[in-house]
Amino acid sequence: MATDLLELVDVEAGYGRAALVLRGLTVRVPPASVVCLVGPNGAGKSTVLKVASGLLAPRAGRILLDGRDVTGHGPQDLLAAGLSHVLQGHSVFREMTVRENVLLGAHTVRDEVRVAERVDFVRTLFPVVGERWDALAGALSGGQQKQVEFARSLMVSPRVVLLDEPSMGLDPRATATVFxxxxxxxxxxxxxxxxxxxxxxxxxxxxxGCVLDLGRVHISGPAGDLLADPRLGELYLGSAPRGRPGGP
Ligand SMILES: Nc1ncnc2c1ncn2[C@@H]1O[C@H](COP(=O)(O)OP(=O)(O)OP(=O)(O)O)[C@@H](O)[C@H]1O
Incomplete structure (x- = not known):
């Protein structure tokens, strides 16, 4: 049986004394796949990522990375184990060059040959990062800066990357590029x-895709199936599914 790369199993988590945000949530990420968390504002989507990257310790449940139990491990351990988290909002250092920003992602990588290989890799994967390598990051557009953040997150050769709202604040064209x-x-x-x-x-x-509701995964399945599900179109996707009156 193929092992999922990242698994959150029956996770309960919350902040301080407030009520639990995640209430027995299970999410599985297979290798080399994109899994999308969908749900209303405040459903706990960002909280899932914080628990997965060790920023927030779960109160119950288990986190497995490549089959290994990493529950309770902190962010540095998980980064070293191959999990990178690109936080919500913009996190490039505007007064530093693209190069300096990207290399910050490699500060835990001791092998210079490895760093040089990763630089080549991210510059190829994100051409704009290569083209603007010596420019100040603050001179790039929002979408280009997001690609610098992606490049930085890939410097440690992660096996899984957590992306929190990468299209936030971007226009439709930049959003398309980011996707x-x-x-x-x-x-x-x-x-x-x-x-x-x-x-x-x-x-x-x-x-x-996984639809979160009340701190649990309410519905999950192939993303195409979720897109075609009329309940999701009305409740969570902001418009009726394609082909219905009033749809896009
Ligand atoms: N640092 C925090 N301290 C206390 N409560 C928090 C904190 N971060 C989030 N919460 C609460 O946890 C709940 C879930 O928040 P979370 O950001 O995970 O939701 P979300 O689904 O990502 O929402 P959105 O789509 O609005 O970003 C919310 O009720 C929120 O107020």
Missing amino acids: EQVVRMRDAGTAVLLVEQNARRALEVADL
Whole structure:
């Protein structure tokens, strides 16, 4: 049986004394696939990513990375184990060059040959990163900066990348480019667990989707099936499914 690369099993998690946000949630990410988390605002999508990357310890349940139990491990351990988290919002250092920003992602990589190989890899995968290598990151557009963040996250050769709302604040054209790059990351062998407000667009590029509701996965399956499900179209995707009156 093929092992899922990342598994969150029966996870319960929350913040401080407040009520639990995740209440027995199970999500599985197969190797080299894009899995998209969909759900209403406040459903706990970002919280799933925080638990997966060790930023928030679960109160119950297990986290497995490539079959190994990593429950309770911190973010540095998980990064070293092959899991990279691109946080919501913009995190490039605007006064530093693209090169400096990308190399920050390699600060834990001791082998210089390996770093040089990864630089070649990310510059090829994200051409704009290569083209603007010596430019100040602050001079790039929002979509280009997001690609710098992707490149930085790939410097440690992660097996799975967590992407929290990568299209936030981007115009439709930049959003399309960012989603193309998500597919390229997947095609290059990196699994992606993706949280997106832009659920319809994200499900169009994802392999699998999970709908969160009340802290659990309510429905999951192939992304195409979710896109065609009329309940999701009305509840979560912001518009009626294609082909229905009023649809796009
Ligand atoms: N640092 C925090 N401290 C306390 N409560 C938090 C914290 N972060 C999130 N929450 C709460 O946890 C719940 C889930 O938040 P989360 O950000 O995971 O949802 P989400 O599905 O990603 O939402 P959105 O689509 O709006 O980004 C919300 O009720 C939120 O207020």
